[in-house]
Amino acid sequence: MAEPTNENLGQPFFVVHVVWHPECVLGKVIADALMHHFRRDIYRNIVGGNGIPVVFRSACLPEAGTPIPVSLNDSETSATIVILDEHLVSSAEWLDYVQRISAQVKEFSREGFKRMLFPVSIQREVLAKSSVAQQALRWDTWEGDDDAKVQRLRRELTYEFCRMLRYNLAQLEVPTERKIDEYLKKVQVFLSHSKHDDEGAEIAKAIRLRIYQGHGLASFFDVHDIPAGLHFDEVLLHQVRVSAMVAIHTDSYSSREWCRKEIIEAKTWNVPLVIANSISTVDERSFPYMGNVPLVRLGHDATDAGRIDIVVGRLLEEVLKDYLWRCQTHEIRATLPVRAIFIPRPPELISLSCIPMVFPEDQEGSAPQDLVLIYPDPPLNTEEERLLSRVAPHVQIRSLNEWKAGAFR
Structure with missing residues (x-):
């Protein structure tokens, strides 16, 4: 068996840069949260972290008012998050620093969505003071405390990163000119559930509703149905193969033939999969092939929006990991x-x-x-x-x- 020979095996495929002014206390909090989430927390079983590299740009060079430049050539693709606050937009040096990053990203735009800039406006007043703020994520308008806003920022960045990696994977597999509608294309979600438990159908409806009501999620996920007139089993198994799946594990789930078929099909095709544990009393014989994937306790209360958000968030992470893995290994597989x-x-x-x-x-x-x-x-x-x-x-x-x-x- 041939040993690895790719000269770029050590180069990360995707890198996240986080830029904030050193006097912005909240910027440091956000940067640390993003680092822990994308470098380590998404890859929970990996001691010490081995996920997406996250690079900070905040500490200034000696005798300079800004950090060393952000390098966009050290990875195949990258995302740069800029935390915009009053300290940053009040400094001509920092505004120029951010503008140079923006100019670099625009230079790469000819190659498609390989480099993206995601400004985050944490104060409304900054919007008029920086040209990059026009495309900012509006932290300043979000509800909740800082912890809630950090969770929302992670979720929004996760599905934006999914879009980037899906686009770049398609470019790797079939190099061609691609348009923005391919970048915005939705990810299909399959809600696998037993109709023999009242809770199963209700939870599936609640997850569907939460996705379509949640900010941004409806523009990324599409929870599909099987059209009338088509052969049920053929369409169902096809949809499993091309989707990300949430399996709603209620008491009768493991006993239902089609639920078991859906799990096996999902595992066979290596689709992103999350098990939502909604056991009410007992599962007489737990289906043995439901392991080896994230298991999230959802409960059987279909009105618990907070728990549903956790399930959907884990599914987002699984989709991101799947796209990243396929991008990372594409060139290796080809050789x-x-x-x-x-x-x-x-x-x-x-x-x-x-x-x-x-x-x-x-x-x-x-x-x-x-x-x-x-x-x-x-x-x-x-x-x-x-x-x-x-x-x-x-x-x-x-x-x-x-x-x-x-x-x-």
Whole structure:
């Protein structure tokens, strides 16, 4: 098996820059929250953080009034968040610094949506003092305390980053001139639920309503239905394959044939998946393939908008991770032999059932040759590795960083 040879394996695909004036106390709070969320919290199982790099620009150079410049060439694509407050817009040096960033982003606009600028206006008064404020996220108009606003900012930035990465993934797969309607295209959401529990249908309706009422979510997610006149099972399974899924796990969910089919289809096609735990009393036989993905306690109260927001937020994060993984590994996949397969989440037994055991070039009757299954870090624990190795001894299972380091047995 060939070892990694891509010269840019160490270069991040996507980087987030956060810029704020050093006297803006709230700017530091926002920057830290974004760093923890995108670098570490989205990748909760990764000790020390190994998610999206977040670079700060606030501390000024010696004998200078601004930080070192933001570099937009150190990654394939990037997002720059500028916290606009009275300190920044009152400084000619800082306004010039931000304007230079804006000019760099515009230079890259000829390549599509590879570099984006997201100003955040935390005070209404700044809008008239900076030209970049015209496209600002209006923190100053949002309801709630600073913690609530930070959560909303993370959510809004998450689905904007999803748009960026989806656009860039399409560009990688089929390089061509792409228009803004492709950037704004929605992500399909499939709400998998049992109609044999009253709560299941009610919760599905509540999630649908919350998405369409929530600011920004309706412009990103589309909760779809199956049109009349089409064959139910064929359309349903197709929709699962092209969607992100929320599985509403009520008491009867695991006992329903179509709910189980939807979970297996979602796992087979590696779609972003979140389990919303809404067990009321007991699940007599929990379906074994509902693990290995985020599990969020939703409860069976369809009116709890706060819990629904948490479920939808986790789904957004799963969509972001999926697009980022596919972007990060696109060039690597193109240079590898067919026997290296990339999957967007840690492998499990169902992962082994979805990979070919025989390839076209294998000679009839010959023993299976080694296959490498590559997944996002962190590495599996020893118990999981042993189990998978017993089931498929000819499959080498490596996290991406293990594979980059040439960790082959």
